[in-house]
Amino acid sequence: MFDSADLRRLLENVVGSDNVTDTDSSDDADWTGRFVGEPTLLVRPGSTVEVAEVVAVARRSGVSLVPRGGNTGLVGGSISRGRSILVSTSRLRNTGTIDPLTRQVTVGAGVTLHDIQEQAQSFGLRYPVDFGARGTATIGGTVATNAGGVNVVRYGMTRRQIVGIEAVLGSGETVSHLGGLVKDNTGYDLAGLLCGSEGTLGIVTAVRVQLVPLMPHVVTALVSCDDVATAVDVVASVCSRLDTVDAAELVTADGLALVREQIGLEIAMPNRRIHLLIECSSASEQVDVLSDILDEHQGIDVAVAVTPSQRERLWRIREEQTPSINRLGVPFKFDVTVPLPSLAPFVERIPLAVEKVRPGARTFVFGHAADGNMHVNVVGGDGDEVALTEQVLGEVVACGGSISAEHGIGTAKQPWLHMVRSTSEIDAMRSIKAALDPDGIMNPGVLLP
Ligand code: FAD
Ligand code: MLT
Ligand code: ZN
Numbered sequence: 001m002f003d004s005a006d007l008r009r010l011l012e013n014v015v016g017s018d019n020v021t022d023t024d025s026s027d028d029a030d031w032t033g034r035f036v037g038e039p040t041l042l043v044r045p046g047s048t049v050e051v052a053e054v055v056a057v058a059r060r061s062g063v064s065l066v067p068r069g070g071n072t073g074l075v076g077g078s079i080s081r082g083r084s085i086l087v088s089t090s091r092l093r094n095t096g097t098i099d100p101l102t103r104q105v106t107v108g109a110g111v112t113l114h115d116i117q118e119q120a121q122s123f124g125l126r127y128p129v130d131f132g133a134r135g136t137a138t139i140g141g142t143v144a145t146n147a148g149g150v151n152v153v154r155y156g157m158t159r160r161q162i163v164g165i166e167a168v169l170g171s172g173e174t175v176s177h178l179g180g181l182v183k184d185n186t187g188y189d190l191a192g193l194l195c196g197s198e199g200t201l202g203i204v205t206a207v208r209v210q211l212v213p214l215m216p217h218v219v220t221a222l223v224s225c226d227d228v229a230t231a232v233d234v235v236a237s238v239c240s241r242l243d244t245v246d247a248a249e250l251v252t253a254d255g256l257a258l259v260r261e262q263i264g265l266e267i268a269m270p271n272r273r274i275h276l277l278i279e280c281s282s283a284s285e286q287v288d289v290l291s292d293i294l295d296e297h298q299g300i301d302v303a304v305a306v307t308p309s310q311r312e313r314l315w316r317i318r319e320e321q322t323p324s325i326n327r328l329g330v331p332f333k334f335d336v337t338v339p340l341p342s343l344a345p346f347v348e349r350i351p352l353a354v355e356k357v358r359p360g361a362r363t364f365v366f367g368h369a370a371d372g373n374m375h376v377n378v379v380g381g382d383g384d385e386v387a388l389t390e391q392v393l394g395e396v397v398a399c400g401g402s403i404s405a406e407h408g409i410g411t412a413k414q415p416w417l418h419m420v421r422s423t424s425e426i427d428a429m430r431s432i433k434a435a436l437d438p439d440g441i442m443n444p445g446v447l448l449p
Contacts, residue, residue, distance in 0.1 A: 004041055007061050007085070011043050014053040019044040023086060027071075028079070031133075033330045035076035035411065040084060042068070046091040048176070048205040051168045054087060055203070055441075059172060064441045067199035069141030070112065072133040074333055075410025077145070077198050077446045084444070089140045092205055098123045104163055104180045106208040109140025116209070125211040128155035128246075132319040140204045146196035148406030150247040150279075150318075153239065153370035155212065157406065158195060164208030165191040169201060170437025178208045193432070198408045199443040201436045215244070215281035219290055220311040224272035224301040229344040231274045234297050235369050236340070241293050244282040248370035249318045250347075251275050255366045259320045262327055266313045270301040276369060277318055279311070321366045325377045328362065332385065334376040334392045335407040342399035343372050350376055350395060357391045358383040373405035393419060409447045417449060 011020045020043050028037045045051045058065050064084035071078050080086055092108035095115070099105070103125055107116055113134040116127040129142060131149035141147070142158045143165070155161070164178035167190075175190055194201055223234055228250075235248045253273050259265060269275065280286050287304060294302045305311045325331050338346045351363040354376075361381025367374040376392055393403045397419045404413050417426065429448055433440070 007057070007063060008041060010057045010061065011041065011054065011085075014057060015043055015045050015050050019046070019091070023080065027086060030074070030076055030079050031072045032074060032326055032333065034332075035079045037066075037080035038082075040080040040086060042086040042088055044088045044091045048092075048166055048168060048174055051087070051092075051203050051205050052172060052174050055168050055170065055172045058085070058441050059439050064444050065170075065199075065203070066443055067140070067144065067203045069110065069138030069144070070133065070136035072137045073141060073145060073410065074335065074407045075404070075412040077408060077410035077443065078141070079411075081411070081445050087203060089138060089203070089205070092140070094206075095119060098125065098211065099180075102180055103211045104208055105211065106164065106178050106180075106206055107139055108206055109138060109143075109204045111139050113137050113139065113142060120211045121214060123211070124214050126214040127161070127209060128212050129158050129161060132322055139207050139209070143195050143204050143207055144197060144199050145408040146406070148368065148371070148373065150249055150368060152368060152373075152406075153248055154244075154246050159192060161209045162191045162195055162207060163210050165194055165204060166206040167194055167202045167204045170433075170439065170442040175202075176206075178206060180208045180210075182210075196408065198410065198447045200433060200447050201442060203442075215283060217283070217285050218279065218281045218306070218311065219287050220277060220279045220305045220314055221290055221294060222269075222303040222305070222314055223276040223278060223294060224270040224274065225276075225299055226273045227344070228274055228347045230297070230299055231276050231369060232340060232344050234276060234294065234300060235278070237297070238278055238290065238293055239370055242280055242286070242289065244280045244286060245278065245370070246281050247277065247279040247368075249277045249367070250369040250374075251277075251318055251321060251366045252364070254362075255321050255324075255364050256317060258324045258328065258364065259317055262324045263320055265317065269317075272301060275317070277314055318366070321364065321375075322377075325364055325379060329379040332378040332388060333407075333412075334378075334389075334396075335405050336374055336376065336393070336396040337402040337405040338372045338374060338396060339400050340372050342401070343369070343374070346395060346399060346401075347374060350392065353391055353395055354378055354381075354388065357387045368405075371405065372401070389416065411445050414445070414447060414449055417447070
């Protein structure tokens with residue numbers, strides 16, 4: 001901890017003494033426990049104006065800023081490092097009213113996914129970015145990481161939901177463009193640029209998002225089979241025939257066994273290697289349509305759930321993957337995208353590839369099958385961490401994939417950014433950062449080498 005007496009006083013003058021605290025152990029580590037920061041100050045500004053004043057204090061004091069939403073990020077991006085302080089958005093929680101004509105709403109960066117989803121639902125609408133950390137992950141954090149989740153196949157990543165943004169840049173300038181006009185071709189897309197910038201360009205303080213209709217008829221099919229190629233074929237055939245597919249999630253028998261081991265399972269599952277959850281939502285009933293498509297496939301077992309409780313029991317299997325793995329031990333997490341034609345051989349071969357460099361490890365593969373986004377989580381075993389990362393990411397890049405599908409680069413993948421972005425691309429990103437964060441105070445060490 002650097003000498004912070006003066007800094008604390010300056011920050012307290014901005015946000016009040018109650019909103020400047022020393023971090024404690026719960027602040028200093030990321031959700032997985034793999035990334036641990038140094039003790040520092042945590043400041044909670046209550047408005048965009050206060051955020052701008054905090055940035056100004058940081059610039060004058062020569063300290064860096066690490067924006068912090070729900071701290072559910074999985075690549076070490078929201079952890080303090082060096083001469084940095086944490087800037088929490090937990091007080092930026094004002095929520096606007098939903099505009100019935102545009103179906104849009106503006107919310108503070110610290111509002112959680114769950115809160116936005118609830119507000120939308122009360123209006124018969126839906127905020128479609130969804131994943132297991134919804135209760136803690138904030139809209140600001142999901143914008144900063146351009147979060148994906150289970151509904152990308154139908155609604156896209158977070159970037160596609162944003163129609164307006166307000167942020168304080170590292171320069172101390174505030175940009176605010178929250179009108180929500182869908183057709184507004186008036187220069188560079190600052191919202192699109194800040195989305196996915198992982199706190200390295202500025203602090204998002206408010207976001208205007210587009211909501212979608214909440215569909216009354218939801219059906220979830222559990223499709224079980226013995227190889228990934230069959231699963232990929234099933235997903236491709238359903239997605240080519242229905243435009244109502246919200247999710248297509250894959251778990252393996254190992255992941256299922258781990259959930260059963262840790263929390264038990266409330267439903268009987270076929271004894272097969274691969275399980276898919278395919279969920280569709282629509283204005284009219286679709287159970288038969290989906291069942292008919294699945295009936296065309298050989299070698300699969302199908303169970304269809306329509307009641308909320310049946311569907312919830314199926315989804316628990318998928319949503320318990322991450323927490324169950326973390327209870328086993330601090331995982332090495334690889335969040336990769338593999339082109340669909342290469343997905344089956346990749347998923348089949350990656351556990352063996354890991355075993356070669358990390359003997360004795362347990363490898364769990366699960367994820368968003370329709371997007372080719374697999375989560376390869378490695379727990380335990382011995383061997384060099386760099387060799388493990390190079391092995392897994394090497395396999396991904398060899399088939400034209402991405403080293404980060406939805407979690408971002410953070411500090412975790414930063415040394416491997418060059419595997420998927422050219423020197424000129426990285427130089428262009430550096431130029432943008434130099435323009436918007438001239439003193440380099442925004443989240444140094446994250447994203448850009
Ligand atoms: P934090 O973890 O606090 O921060 C994440 C990054 O964003 C950091 O670099 C931080 O500096 C920056 N940041 C945070 N707030 C702001 C802001 N207001 N302005 C600028 N920068 C900011 N992610 C997915 O994409 N898809 C999934 O399916 C998914 N599932 C998950 C399941 C579980 C159980 C868990 C624990 C995590 C999961 N995640 C998933 C990862 C994580 O939830 C997302 O990355 C999420 O976007 C992080 O939001 P947060 O508010 O927790 O941000
Ligand atoms: C998920 O889809 O569950 C996540 O992205 C989390 C993970 O990789 O563990
Ligand atoms: Zn995911």
